[in-house]
Amino acid sequence: xxKILSLGVLLMLPCLAGAVDAHQMATPELQKxxxxxxxxxxxxxxxxxxIADSNAExxxxxxxxxxxxxxxxxxxxxxxxFMTERYGDFVLYKPPFKGKTTLLWLAPGLFLVMGVxxxxxxxxxxxxxxxxxxxxxxQQKKISGLLDEGDGS
Amino acid sequence: xxxxxIPLFIFVVMAIFLALGLKLKPSEIPSPLIGKPVPAFSAPKxxxxxxxxxxxxxxxxxxxxxxxxxxxxxxREEHEVLTQFSGQKAVTIIGLNYKDDPAAAKNxxxxxxxxxxxxxxxxxxxxxxxxxxxxxxETFVVDKQGIVRYKHTGPVNAxxxxxxxxxxxxxxxxEA
Numbered sequence: 001x002x003k004i005l006s007l008g009v010l011l012m013l014p015c016l017a018g019a020v021d022a023h024q025m026a027t028p029e030l031q032k033x034x035x036x037x038x039x040x041x042x043x044x045x046x047x048x049x050x051i052a053d054s055n056a057e058x059x060x061x062x063x064x065x066x067x068x069x070x071x072x073x074x075x076x077x078x079x080x081x082f083m084t085e086r087y088g089d090f091v092l093y094k095p096p097f098k099g100k101t102t103l104l105w106l107a108p109g110l111f112l113v114m115g116v117x118x119x120x121x122x123x124x125x126x127x128x129x130x131x132x133x134x135x136x137x138x139q140q141k142k143i144s145g146l147l148d149e150g151d152g153s
Numbered sequence: 154x155x156x157x158x159i160p161l162f163i164f165v166v167m168a169i170f171l172a173l174g175l176k177l178k179p180s181e182i183p184s185p186l187i188g189k190p191v192p193a194f195s196a197p198k199x200x201x202x203x204x205x206x207x208x209x210x211x212x213x214x215x216x217x218x219x220x221x222x223x224x225x226x227x228x229r230e231e232h233e234v235l236t237q238f239s240g241q242k243a244v245t246i247i248g249l250n251y252k253d254d255p256a257a258a259k260n261x262x263x264x265x266x267x268x269x270x271x272x273x274x275x276x277x278x279x280x281x282x283x284x285x286x287x288x289x290x291e292t293f294v295v296d297k298q299g300i301v302r303y304k305h306t307g308p309v310n311a312x313x314x315x316x317x318x319x320x321x322x323x324x325x326x327x328e329a
Contacts, residue, residue: 044287
């Protein structure tokens with residue numbers, strides 16, 4: 001019994017690991033902004049995580065920075081600007097739409113259009129390839145017979 | 154004929170993009186600081202915390218700003234290169250001792266040699282954030298006007314000192 005209990009406790013431990021040291025803001029609104037900013041900033045060390053998810057030391061420092069700036073009354077935009085001035089657009093999980101990122105944003109649509117055009121041409125070519133075959137009634141009977149046989153099996 | 158040319162064309166285009174992709178280093182994030190004035194700081198010196206250093210003290214000289222820590226493994230690899238380089242006295246080297254224990258940092262410099270003209274302390278990592286530091290070691294080149302001209306992420310090796318840093322420093326030294 002004790003073994004099962006301790007196993008249960010051990011299995012529950014990862015839940016604790018999931019909660020990164022969250023900064024507590026003074027009001028629920030600030031807490032919401034704080035969390036939304038954290039989930040939009042990339043952790044530079046582990047690049048596929050936001051600073052809200054990451055346990056990296058730098059992510060912790062950046063969360064602290066976000067929290068402090070909010071407490072000083074800075075807006076979300078102020079904080080995003082602060083981060084991009086230092087780490088570049090790369091720090092944003094959602095890259096801004098501008099000259100350099102045009103291709104990044106438009107490429108999916110471009111590929112979709114290319115796909116649709118390709119399908120259109122392929123289908124049209126297939127249609128023109130399939131030519132009508134003229135058969136007589138004897139052949140027609142044979143075909144029906146074969147088809148019926150197929151159904152029977 | 155066209156039937157064979159189209160796949161060939163697609164292959165060539167893909168090969169070019171993939172070849173370009175191979176050369177990209179996603180871990181190296183371009184610094185938005187290049188061409189901008191150095192971020193302001195005033196930080197206590199590692200060997201004498203009662204004294205501060207700020208970029209104004211370095212105006213008129215070309216300097217390297219090297220971010221290091223005694224806990225950083227690749228800094229150890231870089232340290233030897235930097236120490237040798239500092240012997241040439243080609244440039245002022247300022248160290249940013251990033252999120253480190255001062256005692257451990259001093260120990261490190263004592264046992265491995267000190268390539269820095271001055272090291273300053275950034276125990277809570279705030280100066281690091283202002284410089285956009287995300288991976289130690291990092292090395293910045295700053296010109297006489299206090300403008301950041303180059304950033305290198307990761308350990309600097311002897312070849313890069315010879316082929317990249319020395320020519321760049323010579324060029325910047327020649328500027329007014």
